Amino acid sequence: MSQTQPNIPARTKKQSNPIYRIAFVHLVSKKRQTIVAMLGVMFGITVFIFQAGLITGLQIYMLDKIVNNQAHIHIYNEPDKHPPSILSQLPEHQQDWVLVRNQKQKDAKKQLKNGAGLMKILEAHPAVLGIAPNVNTQGILRSGFKETPASLNGIVIDKENQLFNLNKEVIAGDINQLKVINNGAILGVGVADKIGAEVGDILTLATTNAIVDVKVVAITQSGITQVDDNRAYINIRLAQNLVNADRTYITDLNIKLKDVDAADRLSVQFEQSLGYKAQSWKEANAGIFGVFKIQNMATGLVIVSILIVAGFGIFNILMMMIYEKMTDIAILKSIGFRNSDIRNLFMIEALIIGVAGGITGLGMGYGVSLLASQLKVQLRGLVTIDHLIINFDPLFYTVGFGFAILSTALAGYFPARKASKIDPVEIIRGK
Numbered sequence: 001m002s003q004t005q006p007n008i009p010a011r012t013k014k015q016s017n018p019i020y021r022i023a024f025v026h027l028v029s030k031k032r033q034t035i036v037a038m039l040g041v042m043f044g045i046t047v048f049i050f051q052a053g054l055i056t057g058l059q060i061y062m063l064d065k066i067v068n069n070q071a072h073i074h075i076y077n078e079p080d081k082h083p084p085s086i087l088s089q090l091p092e093h094q095q096d097w098v099l100v101r102n103q104k105q106k107d108a109k110k111q112l113k114n115g116a117g118l119m120k121i122l123e124a125h126p127a128v129l130g131i132a133p134n135v136n137t138q139g140i141l142r143s144g145f146k147e148t149p150a151s152l153n154g155i156v157i158d159k160e161n162q163l164f165n166l167n168k169e170v171i172a173g174d175i176n177q178l179k180v181i182n183n184g185a186i187l188g189v190g191v192a193d194k195i196g197a198e199v200g201d202i203l204t205l206a207t208t209n210a211i212v213d214v215k216v217v218a219i220t221q222s223g224i225t226q227v228d229d230n231r232a233y234i235n236i237r238l239a240q241n242l243v244n245a246d247r248t249y250i251t252d253l254n255i256k257l258k259d260v261d262a263a264d265r266l267s268v269q270f271e272q273s274l275g276y277k278a279q280s281w282k283e284a285n286a287g288i289f290g291v292f293k294i295q296n297m298a299t300g301l302v303i304v305s306i307l308i309v310a311g312f313g314i315f316n317i318l319m320m321m322i323y324e325k326m327t328d329i330a331i332l333k334s335i336g337f338r339n340s341d342i343r344n345l346f347m348i349e350a351l352i353i354g355v356a357g358g359i360t361g362l363g364m365g366y367g368v369s370l371l372a373s374q375l376k377v378q379l380r381g382l383v384t385i386d387h388l389i390i391n392f393d394p395l396f397y398t399v400g401f402g403f404a405i406l407s408t409a410l411a412g413y414f415p416a417r418k419a420s421k422i423d424p425v426e427i428i429r430g431k
Helices: 019-029 031-069 115-123 157-164 175-179 189-195 236-242 260-274 286-324 326-334 339-373 394-420 424-430
Strands: 073-076 128-143 146-155 170-173 184-188 202-206 211-220 231-235 252-257 277-280 376-380 384-387
Touching: 019 031, 019 339, 031 286, 031 339, 031 394, 073 260, 115 128, 115 252, 115 260, 128 157, 128 189, 128 236, 146 157, 146 189, 146 236, 157 175, 157 231, 157 252, 170 175, 175 184, 175 211, 175 231, 184 189, 189 211, 211 236, 231 236, 252 260, 260 277, 286 326, 286 339, 286 394, 326 339, 326 424, 339 394
Parallel strands: 146 231, 184 211
Antiparallel strands: 073 252, 073 277, 128 146, 128 202, 128 252, 170 211, 184 231, 202 211, 376 384
């Protein structure tokens, strides 16, 4: 009588894959080569995180100053750069001789006609957050024997402060004193340094039409060197008096928008509808954005170069492992390991190097960036900063780790493919 046997599965317990253990043994047996490959990846990620954080940190700092503390759209009366000649206005059939001596261009008027009316029109636009009127002129500030030219901005202090955060730039004094002191002046820190001025000092202000005494009520620092070295604020009524104009005289309108990204589109719209030059903040700072673009390209090239070098290091190490482990590969194939198993073995080794190097690179990158952000420096160039500004955006760490995995995977693929195609019979015969 036959007895029915129960169905027993061929494999009652899933066996662990020995490929990982073999890969670990290979890497540990060549510690020096493995560490060198890991250091290459780590160095590349560290440099990437630090440079990306440093450069974008500076860019974010400048963008913050530009977007929050400057006009999104600047409207002004731009003079004709190529005014027509007197001769060009003569009738074509004119047969008489015309003698012209020393033709001079007319003095271009900076005034925006009906500035108050323009402000009402613009303030009614749904995209406009606010408008600050301005009277711009040039003058010379004197303190004793020292003097320096300055760009004088006649402002309404409440509007200027409300829209462009002028109070956040103050390093000495009180900007609100400009409301009670008619001949008050707010100096950029660079202007103040040039003539040794301090809050409370009485300076002589000379323009082409007048000479007056002004009192320094505050000193500001925007962080943008070109602005701090040239700018001085005065009361708008004082500016109008300096150019012998009445209260309706306005040369500039500085507009703050609800959406800064709409500046380019709206500047074209305002220029066409108002008939005056309307310059967006992006157009006004095109040179700075050009520098940003070059910086980003240079950083990208440096990082790619470092990762390529690290990738070649991993490639060479794995190729050396293949030649040194020819016998091991032949044995593994002879006991049943497939080509895909051998390929996976060396791919795993490459990825282990990439993961280990990437993780240590993330830690080193964060540590170096954190240390650099705490160092006090005194940099004065395009911008003025007292410490390095680092951007700790998590995206940099994600991208950096992704680069580490991708570069090591590509570097390990070709050696792994070569190892999988080795014929074990030829290796054994060669022995």
